[in-house]
Amino acid sequence: MRILVTGGAGFIGSHLVDALVGAGHEVAVLDDLSTGRRENLPAAARLHVASVATAAAEAVVLAERPEAIFHLAAQVDATRSLAEPLLDTEVNVLGTVRLLAAAATAGVPRFVIASSAAVYGDPTVFPTVEAEPHRPLSPYGIAKSAAERYLESFARDRGLTGVALRFANVYGPRQTALGEAGVVAVFCRRLLAGAPLTIHGDGRQTRDFVHVADVVAACLAALGAPSGAWHVATGVESDILTVAAELRRHLAPEARIVHAAPRPADPRRSVLSPDLAAGQLGFRARIPLAAGLERTAGWFRSHPEGNVR
Ligand SMILES: NC(=O)c1ccc[n+]([C@@H]2O[C@H](COP(=O)([O-])OP(=O)(O)OC[C@H]3O[C@@H](n4cnc5c(N)ncnc54)[C@H](O)[C@@H]3O)[C@@H](O)[C@H]2O)c1
Incomplete structure (x- = not known):
């Protein structure tokens, strides 16, 4: 498959790129290298250095016309999102919408986003289940929640399969x-x-600490999943x-x-319940x-x- 990974030069993204290349996929990466590193990428991955918050990101989607997009690029720091909410929104909300719109235009059939336990804020049910309401405590959590809503909207109205993976604390x-x-x-x-x-x-x-190798396994499972939102967690x-x-x-x-x-x-x-992901995504952390x-x-x-x- 032709696959585009945004944020592919970062921590989680680069492990995902390794696995996708290893499985024989043709992988392109869109990353502005703000926290990611070119050296994290295998030689077989094509790197486009651009921000998801600019029109250059749309051009990359249209040029690559991937069969799936993993959207991991983000401003990832919740504390920074409190200090710089505008920057967080530009990257995490507008960047996501920009990519979704480009994906719909290019006819990309599958879009997977990296969401977060931060959508729940301080939840009331432990382990938290996917149906728990979103009450985010930071602009970062608000942005991840909004990104999920935009994904649902594009999945419903533009016919793409939209998978949101709510990562616990990855290490x-x-x-x-x-x-x-x-x-x-x-x-x-x-x-x-x-x-x-x-x-x-x-x-x-x-x-809930989940190892990055388990997160990569969940991402690979998302290539065959229907639209939905699932935890990537240990419980x-x-x-x-x-x-x-x-x-x-x-x-x-x-x-x-x-x-x-x-x-x-x-x-x-x-702490996030892993049970729905085990039943419906076929993923359990190991x-x-x-x-x-x-x-x-x-x-x-x-x-x-x-x-x-
Ligand atoms: N690490 C965790 O515990 C955790 C938990 C929940 C969700 N997530 C999500 O997983 C994803 C990957 O996070 P990570 O931990 O690998 O962080 P990371 O900082 O290592 O990776 C983020 C990547 O996105 C790139 N990036 C940042 N802003 C960009 C922009 N405007 N345009 C293009 N690229 C940009 C960075 O250069 C980097 O390569 C993020 O979406 C993050 O919110 C991570």
Whole structure:
């Protein structure tokens, strides 16, 4: 298949590109390299350096005429979205609509977007199910929720298959240690630099950590899925103190932990039910957190700069 991956030079996108190329697909990437890196891409992938927030993105879709688009390019930092809501909207809402419109014009039959647990804000049901209402706490979460609504609209009115994958907290090799999304990457880098770990709040806030290899498997499953929205998650709730302890054990047992003020727009608990995705998408995460953290710590040991230039 001819496949376009936006954000393909980034953390999750580059693992997806590797898998698609490995499976024999013809892959093009659209990325502005704002956080992604050209070196993350295999030689077989064609890179178009452009922003999804500009008309150049539409030209890429029309030139490539892919059979599927994975739309992962985004402003990914929820804290930054609070400080710069306009930028977040331009990239995450307008960029998505621009690509959807171009996809409809070019007759692209399948469009998969990277959504997020952030659409739920502070949910009331644990593990949270897909039917939980969206009550996002940040412009980032609002934008992901809006992007899902636009996808539904285009799927209904323009005949494309629209799949939204709501990722939990993704971790693994190549994750950027910038911004807030990657607590695992941030901790690995600090431990390897001999620095103390900073935990925002008491560290008992929970997340559902899913390894990037599992996320790639979910994306591949989305190539055969009908329109819908599904979790890409483990259903296992782990707190930040546990992650800190595991990584410290692997990388720097003597490292200190210091506590800082809680972050704004940071939910207390986050764990997503994986059951609907297992039944309807045929996807279940396979990598347990302890094993995934050990593998990730090993990768950062040989790449202490992470994904930072
Ligand atoms: N990492 C997580 O835990 C997580 C959780 C939920 C959802 N997501 C979503 O998954 C997707 C990938 O995130 P990631 O963690 O790999 O982050 P990342 O920053 O590594 O990847 C984002 C990629 O998009 C590119 N990009 C950013 N703005 C762009 C623009 N205007 N035009 C073109 N390219 C642009 C960046 O250069 C980068 O390569 C994002 O949509 C993100 O919101 C990630």
